[in-house]
Amino acid sequence: MKIHNGPFVQAREYFEQFMKYPDQVAAVKTWSESSYFDRRLPKITATSEESAQLANIMNEVYTYVDEMFLKFVFGVEPIDKFDDY
Numbered sequence: 001m002k003i004h005n006g007p008f009v010q011a012r013e014y015f016e017q018f019m020k021y022p023d024q025v026a027a028v029k030t031w032s033e034s035s036y037f038d039r040r041l042p043k044i045t046a047t048s049e050e051s052a053q054l055a056n057i058m059n060e061v062y063t064y065v066d067e068m069f070l071k072f073v074f075g076v077e078p079i080d081k082f083d084d085y
Helices: 012-016 022-033 048-073
Strands: none
Touching: none
16 A cells, blocks of 8 residues: 655545555554654664764665666676665
């Protein structure tokens, strides 16, 4: 099921047609009755060591992504291998 949220007017009936199961209706009601702040996760701040570790990992990830993207674009790596990537 794909429901689009956004700043637009939408008929209630249009949304309700997607609510096939009673549990879906109950979930929408539950979430709409709570405030935005009730659903937020607490802010988590990484330590300096964790931040450094994350930066190292993400640098490797971004390098790999960039390299593989170019290999796929230039045909060095067959597109059949994309799912393995």
